Amino acid sequence: MKEMKQKINGRTIEISNPYKVFYPNSNITKGEILNYYDRIAEYMLPHIKNRLVVMQRFPEGIDKDGFYHKQIPDYFPEWMQRKTITLRKGDEQDIAIVNEKADIIFMANQGTITFHIWLSQKDNIEKPDKLIFDLDPPRSGGFSEVKFAAYKLRDLFQEMGFKPYVMTTGSKGLHVAVPIKPEYEFDIVRQYVREMVSELAKKYPDRFTLEPRKNKREGRVFLDYLRHAFGQTSVAPYSLRPIEGGPIAAPLDWEELPYIENSQKYHMKNIFKRLSQKKDHWKEFKHNCKSLDI
Numbered sequence: 001m002k003e004m005k006q007k008i009n010g011r012t013i014e015i016s017n018p019y020k021v022f023y024p025n026s027n028i029t030k031g032e033i034l035n036y037y038d039r040i041a042e043y044m045l046p047h048i049k050n051r052l053v054v055m056q057r058f059p060e061g062i063d064k065d066g067f068y069h070k071q072i073p074d075y076f077p078e079w080m081q082r083k084t085i086t087l088r089k090g091d092e093q094d095i096a097i098v099n100e101k102a103d104i105i106f107m108a109n110q111g112t113i114t115f116h117i118w119l120s121q122k123d124n125i126e127k128p129d130k131l132i133f134d135l136d137p138p139r140s141g142g143f144s145e146v147k148f149a150a151y152k153l154r155d156l157f158q159e160m161g162f163k164p165y166v167m168t169t170g171s172k173g174l175h176v177a178v179p180i181k182p183e184y185e186f187d188i189v190r191q192y193v194r195e196m197v198s199e200l201a202k203k204y205p206d207r208f209t210l211e212p213r214k215n216k217r218e219g220r221v222f223l224d225y226l227r228h229a230f231g232q233t234s235v236a237p238y239s240l241r242p243i244e245g246g247p248i249a250a251p252l253d254w255e256e257l258p259y260i261e262n263s264q265k266y267h268m269k270n271i272f273k274r275l276s277q278k279k280d281h282w283k284e285f286k287h288n289c290k291s292l293d294i
Contacts, residue, residue, distance in 0.1 A: 004018065008102040011079060013102065015031075022111075024062075026246060028268070033246075033268075034105060037105060037108045044115075045101065048115060050122050051120075052083060052095040054115075055112040057069050066242060072095060080097075080103055083122050087231065116234065116235055129179065129180060131193060131228065132176075132177050132234045133175065133227075134224045135223075138220055150166055154176065168250045168266060177282075181289045193228055197210065210223055212226060243264065248268060
């Protein structure tokens with residue numbers, strides 16, 4: 001397949017195999033994925049800029065084995081920013097940082113379907129600036145149980161003066177995110193969050209659990225506080241998921257959550273109609289940070 005070249009803000013990217021089908025049942029090609037990320041970049045960038053990125057790559061399409069790519073490869077362009085991280089085991093990794101549209105397009109051209117981002121920014125890597133709760137349906141429950149958990153988390157944080165946000169993950173559940181000031185390291189934040197959600201689990205013992213093992217949850221929603229750890233990530237807003245139909249992680253308004261029946265309502269082919277009618281409901285996210293006051 002002849003390569004094409006795309007210029008983005010002075011960066012030249014060689015686009016390979018644009019007609020290769022990446023979503024076989026949906027007949028979505030690599031070129032369509034690149035076009036999606038080209039169009040969504042203006043909405044996506046404010047949420048991922050200056051953050052370390054873990055790429056979930058499917059170079060042969062989503063029906064083939066994919067992999068998570070943390071270490072930035074040597075062949076990635078010099079203009080792409082990276083940060084050397086010392087892992088808890090002492091090893092070092094150079095991890096990519098997304099700062100511009102060209103970064104997104106280059107990664108997508110390498111078969112990146114989903115962008116996973118750190119909970120902290122590159123200049124304050126040890127201290128998260130947001131809380132993330134990944135809520136998935138229990139085995140014996142439906143999406144309504146996830147929505148119930150999201151509402152209760154919203155109410156809890158609103159009572160404390162925070163501004164919580166909600167997003168479909170594009171997979172099974174919802175994310176509830178809370179912007180915070182990056183004042184405390186991950187271990188302290190995780191313990192603080194655990195104490196908060198444990199109160200919800202005590203109040204609704206038949207619906208919520210802090211048990212990470214799926215076979216121990218007994219049909220309850222796991223209030224996942226474990227994501228608040230150094231090196232953990234969450235799916236980036238507006239990122240595609242490797243699921244047929246090209247569903248995306250879509251920021252929502254709390255008022256529309258009652259009408260959301262599943263996590264895959266928004267996908268790469270209907271999100272732009274939505275954005276033409278509604279603003280990005282996470283647009284002010286970084287401007288609503290509040291101290292945890294631990």
